[in-house]
Amino acid sequence: MKEGGIGSEKIIRRKSDGTLEYQPDDLTIEEPLEIRVGGKVLATTMRTPGRDEELAAGFLVSEALIRQRAEITRISATHENTVVVEVAPGVKLKLRSAQRFGTISSSCGICGKTGIEAIRQNFPGIAATDVRIDVERLLAFPGRLRRQQGDFARTGGIHAAGIFDLNGNSQIVREDIGRHNAVDKVVGWALEADRIPLTGTVLLVSGRASFELTQKAVMAGIPVLAAVSAPSSLAVDLASQSGLTLVAFLRGDSMNVYTRPDRIKR
Numbered sequence: 001m002k003e004g005g006i007g008s009e010k011i012i013r014r015k016s017d018g019t020l021e022y023q024p025d026d027l028t029i030e031e032p033l034e035i036r037v038g039g040k041v042l043a044t045t046m047r048t049p050g051r052d053e054e055l056a057a058g059f060l061v062s063e064a065l066i067r068q069r070a071e072i073t074r075i076s077a078t079h080e081n082t083v084v085v086e087v088a089p090g091v092k093l094k095l096r097s098a099q100r101f102g103t104i105s106s107s108c109g110i111c112g113k114t115g116i117e118a119i120r121q122n123f124p125g126i127a128a129t130d131v132r133i134d135v136e137r138l139l140a141f142p143g144r145l146r147r148q149q150g151d152f153a154r155t156g157g158i159h160a161a162g163i164f165d166l167n168g169n170s171q172i173v174r175e176d177i178g179r180h181n182a183v184d185k186v187v188g189w190a191l192e193a194d195r196i197p198l199t200g201t202v203l204l205v206s207g208r209a210s211f212e213l214t215q216k217a218v219m220a221g222i223p224v225l226a227a228v229s230a231p232s233s234l235a236v237d238l239a240s241q242s243g244l245t246l247v248a249f250l251r252g253d254s255m256n257v258y259t260r261p262d263r264i265k266r
Helices: 053-062 135-147 151-156 179-192 212-221 233-242
Strands: 006-014 020-028 031-035 039-049 070-076 082-087 159-165 168-177 200-205 222-228 243-253 252-261
Touching: 031 053, 039 053, 039 179, 053 082, 053 151, 053 179, 053 212, 135 159, 135 168, 135 200, 135 243, 159 179, 168 179, 179 200, 179 212, 179 252, 212 222, 212 233, 233 252
Parallel strands: 031 082, 200 222, 222 243
Antiparallel strands: 006 020, 031 039, 070 082, 159 168, 159 200, 243 252
8 A cells, every 4th residue: 555655565573572463564665757858868766756846856956957947847747657847948958968877776866877077067166155054053953854754754764855944944854765866856846936046055864965965955056964974075075165064973962064164153
């Protein structure tokens, strides 16, 4: 049985006293999604169904193909795990530079790129210079994100991404089995709301801060990226080069600030 992004399966559970019991278990659904632009397949990603239009829109922003909502006339999802994007007249996308070959897994959004040169694009720098976030507000974000992770509470197998403003207010939270998809969904929501670039915001992710998630934050114009787990070396390098504040190991009352600490008010 399926319910949104959740499925249910019968399992056998061994209890602490050695007895066995039969009961249903909630599972995060993982299915392929094909993103088409102009009749061509741009990418196929493994994702949790739901908010597929946002995922496609956010993917286009992350790949530097779309900058603003006016460049898209329509995004429509079909019943065949496909999203079709129609661009506005006169808009020409450089699809070859972003086209993925094969399937993007739920754990990696840059798998399938044709080469490292295609990954290292020319990233725009973060223009926001007056953004500052209070350290106590930042420390509270993981708890606030967790309270909005309804699917994680049921399955224990799904990632989340959330956008917060500098006053500590949650703007949007999305969940997906792929951490990159969760970020694309919140970025796609922002594009639909005509809020790109996302200046004056913090992006919080429930897992690690990879190069790819850092790329997505930079492309969306987000000045602060925070993660509850570790960053990668490439993520730190890209954040440093792009003027992005990168925070990781954001847990309890501690955190590590890797780049642009001037945006954190102590």
